[in-house]
Amino acid sequence: MSYVLGxxxxxxxxxxxxxxxxxxxxxxKVVLNSAAGTxxxxxxxxxxxxxxxxxxxxxxxGTWELETAGALSALDLVFAADEGxxxxxxxxxxxxxxxxxxxxxxxxxxxxxxxxxxDFHATVxxx
Numbered sequence: 107m108s109y110v111l112g113x114x115x116x117x118x119x120x121x122x123x124x125x126x127x128x129x130x131x132x133x134x135k136v137v138l139n140s141a142a143g144t145x146x147x148x149x150x151x152x153x154x155x156x157x158x159x160x161x162x163x164x165x166x167x168g169t170w171e172l173e174t175a176g177a178l179s180a181l182d183l184v185f186a187a188d189e190g191x192x193x194x195x196x197x198x199x200x201x202x203x204x205x206x207x208x209x210x211x212x213x214x215x216x217x218x219x220x221x222x223x224x225d226f227h228a229t230v231x232x233x
Contacts, residue, residue, distance in 0.1 A: 113150055113160040122154040126173045126218050127190030128205065129161055136161060138190035141202060145186055145226070148172060170221045172205070174212040182208045184221055185230070192221065195230060204228045 119135030128139040128148050136159060139145045146163060148170055153159035162170070175187035178194055185202040187193035192205055205226055210219040 112166075113162045115158045116161055118153045118155055118157050118159050120155055122157075123149040123152070123159050124173070124190065125149055125151050126171055128172065128186060128192070129159075129190060138188075139186055141186050141188050141193075141200070143186060143203070145203065145205070149190070164223060164226050166223075169209065170206070170223060171218050172221050174215055174217045174219060176212075176215050178208045178212045178219065180208055180211045183224075184208050191215070196232060199232050201229050201231045204230060 116136045119132050119137040121137060123129055123138055128145045129136040130139040130143040130145050147161045150160040150162055173191050175191035175193040182194050184192040184205045185195055186205055195202060206221045206224040208219055209222055212219050
């Protein structure tokens with residue numbers, strides 16, 4: 107098996123994907139990550155269902171630009187949210203996948219901020 111540095115191309119599953127959003131596998135295709143999903147990386151472009159999309163995998167050097175699900179402060183730990191977005195740790199009970207550290211603040215949902223990937227294999231459980 108070869109070693110690939112940089113983005114990989116995958117077929118998009120149901121619903122399409124947006125750039126700056128986290129994706130996961132579903133039936134061998136990529137879809138927008140859910141808050142409870144297991145992310146593989148983030149989409150670098152938009153792609154409709156059945157098209158191919160470039161995905162930057164977790165664990166590569168550098169920072170990511172990701173779309174927020176709500177307000178965040180700089181240096182907040184960020185977690186996976188529905189629709190492939192990121193969020194601060196919710197107060198509702200559940201298990202949340204850590205993504206990294208926000209390097210910028212966001213005033214509301216839909217903003218693109220820089221994130222330093224950090225401890226993304228870990229989950230945090232809120233009871």
